Amino acid sequence: MNRRHTILAAVLANLALSGCSSTTVPQHAATQPLFMQVDTPSPAPVGAAVTYPDEILTYQDPDVAQDPDAGEWVPLNQEVVDSASILESQALALALSQRDPALKVKYLEEAAAKGSGKAHYELAKYYTGTKPANLKLAREHVEAAASLNDPEASRVIGWMMIRGEGGYSQNLIGGVAVMEVGVNASVRTQRELGMLYCNLYSDYKLNDSAKGEAYLLQAFNAGDVLAAAALGKFYVQQGRQIDAVAPLAFAAERNDRQAAKLLSTLNSETVQPEASAAQLAQDSGPTGEAYYQRGVDIMLHKHSPSDEARAYALFDLAADMGHNLARAELAAISGVKQIMDKQQGPGWLDAAKQEVQSGLGG
Numbered sequence: 001m002n003r004r005h006t007i008l009a010a011v012l013a014n015l016a017l018s019g020c021s022s023t024t025v026p027q028h029a030a031t032q033p034l035f036m037q038v039d040t041p042s043p044a045p046v047g048a049a050v051t052y053p054d055e056i057l058t059y060q061d062p063d064v065a066q067d068p069d070a071g072e073w074v075p076l077n078q079e080v081v082d083s084a085s086i087l088e089s090q091a092l093a094l095a096l097s098q099r100d101p102a103l104k105v106k107y108l109e110e111a112a113a114k115g116s117g118k119a120h121y122e123l124a125k126y127y128t129g130t131k132p133a134n135l136k137l138a139r140e141h142v143e144a145a146a147s148l149n150d151p152e153a154s155r156v157i158g159w160m161m162i163r164g165e166g167g168y169s170q171n172l173i174g175g176v177a178v179m180e181v182g183v184n185a186s187v188r189t190q191r192e193l194g195m196l197y198c199n200l201y202s203d204y205k206l207n208d209s210a211k212g213e214a215y216l217l218q219a220f221n222a223g224d225v226l227a228a229a230a231l232g233k234f235y236v237q238q239g240r241q242i243d244a245v246a247p248l249a250f251a252a253e254r255n256d257r258q259a260a261k262l263l264s265t266l267n268s269e270t271v272q273p274e275a276s277a278a279q280l281a282q283d284s285g286p287t288g289e290a291y292y293q294r295g296v297d298i299m300l301h302k303h304s305p306s307d308e309a310r311a312y313a314l315f316d317l318a319a320d321m322g323h324n325l326a327r328a329e330l331a332a333i334s335g336v337k338q339i340m341d342k343q344q345g346p347g348w349l350d351a352a353k354q355e356v357q358s359g360l361g362g
Contacts, residue, residue, distance in 0.1 A: 117148030151182025241341035249328035288321030
């Protein structure tokens with residue numbers, strides 16, 4: 001059968017039988033197409049509404065023709081498949097390297113004709129951004145991209161279904177199902193589905209916090225700053241302030257202002273009292289804050305692998321004394337421990353901590 005008849009086609013067919021969601025979705029002004037938007041805005045402070053990704057400008061055409069089957073499927077040998085894949089990749093690379101818009105579109109069309117879902121997605125972005133926008137062509141290309149398993153195209157179609165835009169009937173559950181098709185291949189989809197399941201968007205309540213947390217963690221572990229901020233916000237809403245520190249610190253260190261603001265609130269509520277208790281326990285000895293600051297000083301300046309190991313030991317000492325930001329730093333540089341464990345064995349950390357406490361080595 002035709003290459004475009006994929007898992008997504010089956011999902012859409014099933015959803016057509018399920019009807020539309022009864023959820024009322026407010027109308028959003030489409031001030032900027034999703035294709036022209038760099039990424040989703042950072043999550044707002046706890047309790048505030050979160051803005052949504054802008055989708056394709058509304059194009060009401062419910063009678064879009066479906067592609068018929070191309071006949072019986074004929075299996076290809078691996079050599080033919082590999083050759084076609086190489087040609088497709090080369091055509092796409094050539095297209096994306098073009099600076100001239102006309103040439104870029106020309107080569108994107110050639111790559112799309114060779115079966116590149118990414119090329120179809122880029123063409124959809126192009127036709128959405130033309131003046132005037134050609135929304136009919138944009139929709140055709142984004143649907144072709146999704147049918148060729150492009151995860152970002154599945155994400156866009158999912159949002160159009162969730163919001164009832166771009167010629168799609170409003171269907172919350174259906175849109176989520178379409179986004180799920182490409183979730184493992186798109187960090188942004190992981191983040192946005194995580195926020196949907198955790199009820200971090202004000203208009204949609206999917207009420208599956210376990211699944212949402214798993215997706216947000218997946219995106220956070222992949223280094224997504226906005227996912228880290230969203231995960232921290234979710235933890236705060238759940239009353240899990242200690243869990244919130246690591247993702248919020250990660251986002252704050254990468255200039256997410258809202259994460260930094262929320263983290264400062266946590267610091268005043270949790271870090272300072274723990275630091276004071278540790279200080280009382282240690283009498284006039286070093287505090288968790290002192291160890292933490294020494295570790296930070298090392299990491300902020302030019303440092304060697306041995307310096308990183310020493311910083312890890314300092315953060316670990318601070319964490320032992322209840323310093324939450326030190327715990328966040330340990331999570332951020334966990335690779336240091338993995339390397340040292342392989343090189344020197346797991347006993348190196350205790351030795352390094354004892355060296356720090358005895359004042360040896362600087």
